[in-house]
Amino acid sequence: MEHIFREGEKGAPTLILLHGTGGDEFDLLPLGEALNENYHLLSIRGQVSENGMNRYFKRLGEGVYDEEDLEFRGQELLAFIKEAGERYEFDIEKAVLVGFSNGSNIAINLMLRSEAPFKKALLYA
Numbered sequence: 333m334e335h336i337f338r339e340g341e342k343g344a345p346t347l348i349l350l351h352g353t354g355g356d357e358f359d360l361l362p363l364g365e366a367l368n369e370n371y372h373l374l375s376i377r378g379q380v381s382e383n384g385m386n387r388y389f390k391r392l393g394e395g396v397y398d399e400e401d402l403e404f405r406g407q408e409l410l411a412f413i414k415e416a417g418e419r420y421e422f423d424i425e426k427a428v429l430v431g432f433s434n435g436s437n438i439a440i441n442l443m444l445r446s447e448a449p450f451k452k453a454l455l456y457a
Contacts, residue, residue: 333412334377336361337420341370345426348413349375350435352457354385360430367430367454372422376412378434379405388438397437406441410448429453 336357340346347367349360357375364373378388380401389405390398417424429450431439436455443450 333379333409335412335416336373336375337416338364338373339420340368340372343423344368344371345428346372346374346417346422346424348427348429348439349373350388350429350431350439351375351378351386352433352435353378353382353387355432355435356386360432360435364430371428372420374413374416374420374422374427376409378438379408387434389434402438402441406438406445409438410442410445413442425449425451427452429455431455433457 334357347364349364351359357377361375378386380387380390390401392398414424429439429442439453439455442448443453
């Protein structure tokens with residue numbers, strides 16, 4: 333997955349930044365830096381394109397989620413975050429999900445998964 337990782341202080345939590353529809357991995361970096369300049373930042377681009385705009389999962393129509401795709405994309409994103417935790421050596425159990433709009437939707441999906449360790453989130457819109 334396309335992403336940006338910025339290393340913070342050793343042992344610091346990681347903010348996992350999830351953009352809204354039409355955004356990309358650069359959108360929430362300023363917010364992440366403003367929240368805490370010492371935290372690690374992992375900003376991930378959504379893998380779905382809707383009318384040329386990046387998203388994290390498909391919709392069947394305006395406001396109608398493709399539940400099957402949401403399930404698949406949530407599992408795919410969780411696997412990527414776990415791999416990133418190993419690759420960049422951060423503690424996934426200390427990670428905080430930060431989502432905007434569609435990013436908030438997928439963050440909620442991640443938090444509801446029994447196999448996901450996420451306990452904290454900042455969700456906008």
